[in-house]
Amino acid sequence: MKKYFALYLAPAEETKRMMANFKPEDGIKAMEEWGKWIDAHKAAIIDTEKDYVALFEGMWPKALARLKEIAEK
Numbered sequence: 001m002k003k004y005f006a007l008y009l010a011p012a013e014e015t016k017r018m019m020a021n022f023k024p025e026d027g028i029k030a031m032e033e034w035g036k037w038i039d040a041h042k043a044a045i046i047d048t049e050k051d052y053v054a055l056f057e058g059m060w061p062k063a064l065a066r067l068k069e070i071a072e073k
Contacts, residue, residue, distance in 0.1 A: 024071035031064050
């Protein structure tokens with residue numbers, strides 16, 4: 001089985017720029033794509049400190065619903 005280590009880092013200024021231009025629709029699309037990736041690779045995701053996959057499986061539906069709610073306003 002292949003194993004991956006993913007670490008996402010972004011400069012603070014880039015994060016500020018992204019948030020200034022943030023559109024809920026973009027967040028919805030990104031979360032849906034990330035959720036699909038996690039589902040497809042969860043057997044290879046290992047976190048020795050907490051159950052990372054379970055955390056995100058529980059969080060995605062709520063966060064996605066909130067983004068859709070914001071987008072509808």
